[in-house]
Amino acid sequence: MEDQDNSSSYYFPDTDLDLSFTSTATDRTFASSSARSSLARSSLTLSFNDQLSTASTTNIGTSSNNSVVSTCSLHHRKWDPHWSAIKAATNLSSDGKLHLRHLKLVKHLGTGNLGRVFLCHLRDWSSASFALKVIDRDTLSNKKLSHVQTEAEILSVLDHPFLPTLYAHIHASHYTCLLIDYCPNGDLHSLLRKQPSNRFRLQAVRFFAAEVLVALEYLHALGIVYRDLKPENVLLRGDGHIMLSDFDLCFKSDVVPTVRFHKRSVTHRRRCGGGCFRASTTTECEKVVPEFAAEPVAAYSRSCVGTHEYLAPELVSGNGHGNGVDWWAFGVFIYELMYGTTPFKGGSKESTLRNIASSRQVSFHHLVVREEAGIAEAKDLIERLLVKDPRRRLGCARGAQDIKRHPFFDGIKWPLIRNYRPPEVRGLVRSTTKSHHVSHVTGVSSKKRRWFWKGLGYFMRKNKGSKYYHLNSNASSNHRGRNYYYHYENSNKSKKTF
Numbered sequence: 001m002e003d004q005d006n007s008s009s010y011y012f013p014d015t016d017l018d019l020s021f022t023s024t025a026t027d028r029t030f031a032s033s034s035a036r037s038s039l040a041r042s043s044l045t046l047s048f049n050d051q052l053s054t055a056s057t058t059n060i061g062t063s064s065n066n067s068v069v070s071t072c073s074l075h076h077r078k079w080d081p082h083w084s085a086i087k088a089a090t091n092l093s094s095d096g097k098l099h100l101r102h103l104k105l106v107k108h109l110g111t112g113n114l115g116r117v118f119l120c121h122l123r124d125w126s127s128a129s130f131a132l133k134v135i136d137r138d139t140l141s142n143k144k145l146s147h148v149q150t151e152a153e154i155l156s157v158l159d160h161p162f163l164p165t166l167y168a169h170i171h172a173s174h175y176t177c178l179l180i181d182y183c184p185n186g187d188l189h190s191l192l193r194k195q196p197s198n199r200f201r202l203q204a205v206r207f208f209a210a211e212v213l214v215a216l217e218y219l220h221a222l223g224i225v226y227r228d229l230k231p232e233n234v235l236l237r238g239d240g241h242i243m244l245s246d247f248d249l250c251f252k253s254d255v256v257p258t259v260r261f262h263k264r265s266v267t268h269r270r271r272c273g274g275g276c277f278r279a280s281t282t283t284e285c286e287k288v289v290p291e292f293a294a295e296p297v298a299a300y301s302r303s304c305v306g307t308h309e310y311l312a313p314e315l316v317s318g319n320g321h322g323n324g325v326d327w328w329a330f331g332v333f334i335y336e337l338m339y340g341t342t343p344f345k346g347g348s349k350e351s352t353l354r355n356i357a358s359s360r361q362v363s364f365h366h367l368v369v370r371e372e373a374g375i376a377e378a379k380d381l382i383e384r385l386l387v388k389d390p391r392r393r394l395g396c397a398r399g400a401q402d403i404k405r406h407p408f409f410d411g412i413k414w415p416l417i418r419n420y421r422p423p424e425v426r427g428l429v430r431s432t433t434k435s436h437h438v439s440h441v442t443g444v445s446s447k448k449r450r451w452f453w454k455g456l457g458y459f460m461r462k463n464k465g466s467k468y469y470h471l472n473s474n475a476s477s478n479h480r481g482r483n484y485y486y487h488y489e490n491s492n493k494s495k496k497t498f
C-alpha cells in the first residue's frame, strides 16, 4: 500500500475549483500507470434503456461546487481505519464535510470509459489509501452521464466485503468524484497474464470463482444485474481478496426474496462419556432445510451491453435478457481462468458473436491442460452455466444457491469465505498489516474479540431453542478475521446467509 511515487504527487489546491487533473481522456489505450494490461477488453454499449439509466442525468451537475453528496456511515466496515480517517478529516473540516482539498493525489492508476482513477490519501492521514474516480462531466455524452449516475447509485447502496465501499461522492465544478477502496494488487486479467500459460491452478480458480459468486449473489439479492463480469473488472485488494468493480453497465430490477425447502445431508456429532477424553460419534442423515434465495428472475432489458467475449446468446440476439447473462458470464469467467482464453473467441469480434449465437456448444477437447483433481467438476459446472437457453441455465431460476451446491465448490464453507487464505499465485502480494487485526474505532484487539465471540457462542448455546438465534458452528469457530459472515438459524428453522 505504501507504493507512493512522491515525485508524481499532486495536491488539490485550497481553492476548490482549481483542480489539478485535466479533462478525462476516454481512450482506453491511454498510456498510463494503469495496473491493467493493455490487452484488456473494452465494454460495449449499443443502447441503454434500463430503469436506472433512463433517470434524468441533470441532477448530476446541479449540486453546489465541491460539495460532498454522501459520506455513508451505516456500513459493515464502519470500524475500518478508512472510515476513521474519513471521520477525522470531516471532523476537522470547518463545515463538517469532506472536500477535494482534503485529498492528496499520489498517482494515476488508469483511465476508463468514464474517467480517470487516481490513488490518493487524505492529506493528514497518509496511511489510509483510497482510489478516486474523477469524471469530467463536460466531456461526456448524455449516455455516458447516465452511466456515471448508474455507477454512483449502485455504489451508494453496496455494503459487502467483495464490493467497493463508497466513502464519499463529491461534486466539484464539472467534476464528479467517487472515493472508493484502493486495490493495490491490480486486476485479475493482469494477474492471469503473469501465470504460466496464462492459467491459474484449479485451487486458485475455485477461490476467485467462489468470491465472485458471492459478490454476484449479493448484487442479485439487491435486484442488480451486473452485466460486465470479466477478469478486468475483478480487482484484488491488499489482502488478496477480490473486489468487483465497474457498475456503469448494471441495471436494476425488482426482486422477491423466497424461502424454499430442499434436502441436505447433515453430519451430527454426539459426545459420549465425560471428562476431557470424551469420545464422539458422527452420524449422517438427510434433513429438509429451508434456504433463502433472492434472484431477480423477472429482470428484463433489451440493451446490448457488456464485453464481446462475455456476451450471453440472448444478449447477442437482442431479444431481451435478464439475470441469466451474469450466470453465463460466470461460466465464461471460470473457463478463462482455467484455460487462459474464452470459449467462443473467434478471429474477430464478429466471429466471436457468431460463435456465441450459433448452436455450437462449449468444448474442451482442443485444450491440453494439467489433469488436476476437480477438473471434471469444473468442466461440468462450465457446461451447466454455458447453456444457450437461459431457462435451462444453472442459476437462472434460483440464483447462486444452486451454483454453490455444485460439486466444484464442495467443501467451501460459504459463511467463512471472507476469512479463507487467498491462494499463492505468482504476482499476488498479500499485505498483512496490523490494521487488519485491530479496530481503530473501538480499539478492541482481535484477541479480545475472540473472547467476545467465544462468550457469545456460549451464551447462544445456552439459549438454544429459545427465541434467540444461535450461531452455526462454522461461524462460531471463526476467530481470526474481523468480517464475520453468519450462517444463522432461528428456532423456527429459517436460515439465512449474511
Ligand SMILES: Nc1ncnc2c1ncn2[C@@H]1O[C@H](COP(=O)(O)OP(=O)(O)OP(=O)(O)O)[C@@H](O)[C@H]1O
Residues within 6 Å of the ligand: 034, 035, 036, 043, 109, 110, 111, 112, 113, 114, 115, 116, 117, 131, 133, 180, 181, 182, 183, 184, 186, 187, 232, 233, 235, 245, 246, 248
Ligand atoms: N479501486 C481501484 N483500485 C486500484 N485501481 C483501480 C481501482 N479502480 C480502477 N482502477 C484502475 O483504473 C483503471 C480505470 O478504471 P475504471 O473503473 O475507470 O475503468 P474501467 O475499469 O476501464 O471500466 P469502464 O471504462 O467500463 O468504466 C482500471 O483499469 C484499473 O486498473
